[in-house]
Amino acid sequence: MTNPLLAEGGLPSFSQIQPDHVEPALDETLRRNREELEQLLASEVEPDFVTAIAPLEEMQDRLHRTWAPVSHLQMVKTSDELREVYNRCLPKLARYATEMAQDKRLFRLYKTVNDKLDGANNTPEGKLLEHALRDFRLAGVDLPDEQKKQFGKIMEALSQVQAKFEQNLLDSMAAWSRHETDEKKLCGIPAAVLDAAQTAAADQDMEGWLLLLDQPTYIGVITHADDASLRKDFYTAWVTRASDQRSGSNEFDNTGLMEEIMGLRHKAAKLVGFDNYANYALASRMAGSVAEVTKFLGQLAKIAKPVAINEFNELQAWTGRELQAWDVAYYSEKLRLKNFSISDEELRPYFSLERIMDGLFQVMQQLYGLTAREEQDVDRWQPEVRYYSLINDQNEPVGSFFIDLYARRNKRSGAWMDECVLRKRSNSGVQLPVAHLVCNFTCPAEDKPALLTHEEIVTLFHEFGHTLHHLLTRVDYPSVSGINGVPWDAVELPSQFMENFAWDPDVVRNMSSHFETGEPLPDDLLLKLQASRVFHSGIQMVRQIEFSLFDWRIHSEYDPERGAHIRETLAEVRKSWSVIETPEFSRFENSFAHVFGGGYAAGYYSYKWAEVLAADAFAAFREVGLFDRGVANRFRETILEVGGTADIGTAFQAFRGRAPQIEPLLEQAGIVNSKSARP
Ligand SMILES: [Zn+2]
Numbered sequence: 001m002t003n004p005l006l007a008e009g010g011l012p013s014f015s016q017i018q019p020d021h022v023e024p025a026l027d028e029t030l031r032r033n034r035e036e037l038e039q040l041l042a043s044e045v046e047p048d049f050v051t052a053i054a055p056l057e058e059m060q061d062r063l064h065r066t067w068a069p070v071s072h073l074q075m076v077k078t079s080d081e082l083r084e085v086y087n088r089c090l091p092k093l094a095r096y097a098t099e100m101a102q103d104k105r106l107f108r109l110y111k112t113v114n115d116k117l118d119g120a121n122n123t124p125e126g127k128l129l130e131h132a133l134r135d136f137r138l139a140g141v142d143l144p145d146e147q148k149k150q151f152g153k154i155m156e157a158l159s160q161v162q163a164k165f166e167q168n169l170l171d172s173m174a175a176w177s178r179h180e181t182d183e184k185k186l187c188g189i190p191a192a193v194l195d196a197a198q199t200a201a202a203d204q205d206m207e208g209w210l211l212l213l214d215q216p217t218y219i220g221v222i223t224h225a226d227d228a229s230l231r232k233d234f235y236t237a238w239v240t241r242a243s244d245q246r247s248g249s250n251e252f253d254n255t256g257l258m259e260e261i262m263g264l265r266h267k268a269a270k271l272v273g274f275d276n277y278a279n280y281a282l283a284s285r286m287a288g289s290v291a292e293v294t295k296f297l298g299q300l301a302k303i304a305k306p307v308a309i310n311e312f313n314e315l316q317a318w319t320g321r322e323l324q325a326w327d328v329a330y331y332s333e334k335l336r337l338k339n340f341s342i343s344d345e346e347l348r349p350y351f352s353l354e355r356i357m358d359g360l361f362q363v364m365q366q367l368y369g370l371t372a373r374e375e376q377d378v379d380r381w382q383p384e385v386r387y388y389s390l391i392n393d394q395n396e397p398v399g400s401f402f403i404d405l406y407a408r409r410n411k412r413s414g415a416w417m418d419e420c421v422l423r424k425r426s427n428s429g430v431q432l433p434v435a436h437l438v439c440n441f442t443c444p445a446e447d448k449p450a451l452l453t454h455e456e457i458v459t460l461f462h463e464f465g466h467t468l469h470h471l472l473t474r475v476d477y478p479s480v481s482g483i484n485g486v487p488w489d490a491v492e493l494p495s496q497f498m499e500n501f502a503w504d505p506d507v508v509r510n511m512s513s514h515f516e517t518g519e520p521l522p523d524d525l526l527l528k529l530q531a532s533r534v535f536h537s538g539i540q541m542v543r544q545i546e547f548s549l550f551d552w553r554i555h556s557e558y559d560p561e562r563g564a565h566i567r568e569t570l571a572e573v574r575k576s577w578s579v580i581e582t583p584e585f586s587r588f589e590n591s592f593a594h595v596f597g598g599g600y601a602a603g604y605y606s607y608k609w610a611e612v613l614a615a616d617a618f619a620a621f622r623e624v625g626l627f628d629r630g631v632a633n634r635f636r637e638t639i640l641e642v643g644g645t646a647d648i649g650t651a652f653q654a655f656r657g658r659a660p661q662i663e664p665l666l667e668q669a670g671i672v673n674s675k676s677a678r679p
Helices: 019-042 049-076 080-101 104-115 124-138 145-174 191-203 215-224 228-239 255-271 277-282 290-319 328-340 344-350 353-368 454-471 493-502 505-511 523-533 537-556 566-577 606-624 629-640 648-656 663-668
Strands: 177-180 209-212 371-374 386-391 397-406 416-421 424-426 429-431 434-441
Touching (some): 019 104, 049 080, 049 124, 145 255, 177 228, 255 277, 255 537, 290 328, 353 505, 397 454, 434 454, 493 505, 493 606, 493 629, 606 629, 606 648, 606 663
Antiparallel strands (some): 386 397
């Protein structure tokens, strides 16, 4: 029997893949790659890009071909058997990755080829080598043996302490609940949250409702519960997660671990030659220096703060009371409903999925002259999954994508884009890229089409932005094609850029159509929808900047002599910028998993950074007409096609004719004179 995960080309045979195939396929692929690597390193042939680097790219693609379908299925159609073998294989992959990153011989090979480039550093090949050499250095490959070992140990310890941080957070959330038998106390909380609480109570043979401290319940209570004491209880529990302020127990206190995490990060950064962890992180980012990020955040904060103060004062005046931290979300939601009075349920009938997809494809057609053609004869993992080829205006295929739209059991929640096949050129020609676009929309009832909320439409456009980034790449090397090698702080540019189309009045009018009457969205609803986009955006922006500055400062100001100064720094940042007073007992930082868990360490600013790029790029379109082909072609050529082979700052400059500016984002958020009036 042939193993479908070892197929050499074409699309994965999703329906054929069984859990039994996974481990043998991975073992075989890793064995082959290791064997070929040894042959390559032992080769007598003079190494150059073609003889040395191209085969390494080929190995990377081979591993992707074996593993990508597995990790995809584990997310969209998992089973106990698949999860078990998936988890068993993860350490094998990690070991292989470390082996490759720390192989001094391999590092020397890249260096030799790079030295021969001779002025060709700005070519895709030059950029690929530059990235690879940088990543080797960041992994400590050229350190003396003793220090290299130390670096490895620090990274291992870091991953363990970060995992412990996350575990404490989950445990401390699981350790708290609120039991309620009096229905009156629960007034205002959405039915879905109460249903879950009722099930939780029943599971433990309890009467009434057991409210757990998970995110949907917390959001449901803090935003909608009429009972202020209930909101206060939840708020207190939420901001004291994994801290010493939890009455009863310090068991899951993260305070010590945070100090340890900061120390380890600093040590690792120092070992490979950086002053601090923020500088280490910047080595692979678009932002150039600590000062540049600090200035960027400070600039946004200064402009947003007065707006946030106004919003808060207005809210307080409207409620006629002094608002506590646990009141803000609740009254803010009440005011939003009063001002805009549009609910998802009111909008939904106008947004049938099929029309929205047509509208999205039309935007793509108008911008880039691309047509999405649905193909039937393709193997898929679930009958309702669709597959489209993307055809350019010369009738040539560019790439293709799967769309898996609906929520199912055994499918991870959320929405994302993932790479199915990477673009690559080999002797047999170009392998065109294939993407996965995954959402979790509600499955349509039998007698009704699938109807979306506006938020879901924005999500669909966002993920389609990532999809186009993956599919429109012209780079032929997997390690730097599409989204690969794109700096962390710029990778959301194409996706957030596309979101803007889902807010454009003409686009929305055009793709809305009442599923019974065919009417487009009435103008008054359209206006309210537009206005709701900027509601309390000052408060939201200041909050995001507070998190970003806190994260940035603790990583860039770390001093081993005095420690991380975590609480003190957060208090200072809040004192300068926050408009809502934080209670003394708050230990929000102890649950800030974005930063202490790993992913966004010295990187929280990326949210705002990429948003600025996206808004400024979109403004270029608005200045000349939304569907101007000249601007669209320039955006495509300078940003979407280049993958990780361009310096993104230079690429943006080439697109915009200048460096990025923050004004378009401020306008879009209604923080400075917006063209669409604020209510
Ligand atoms: Zn995204």
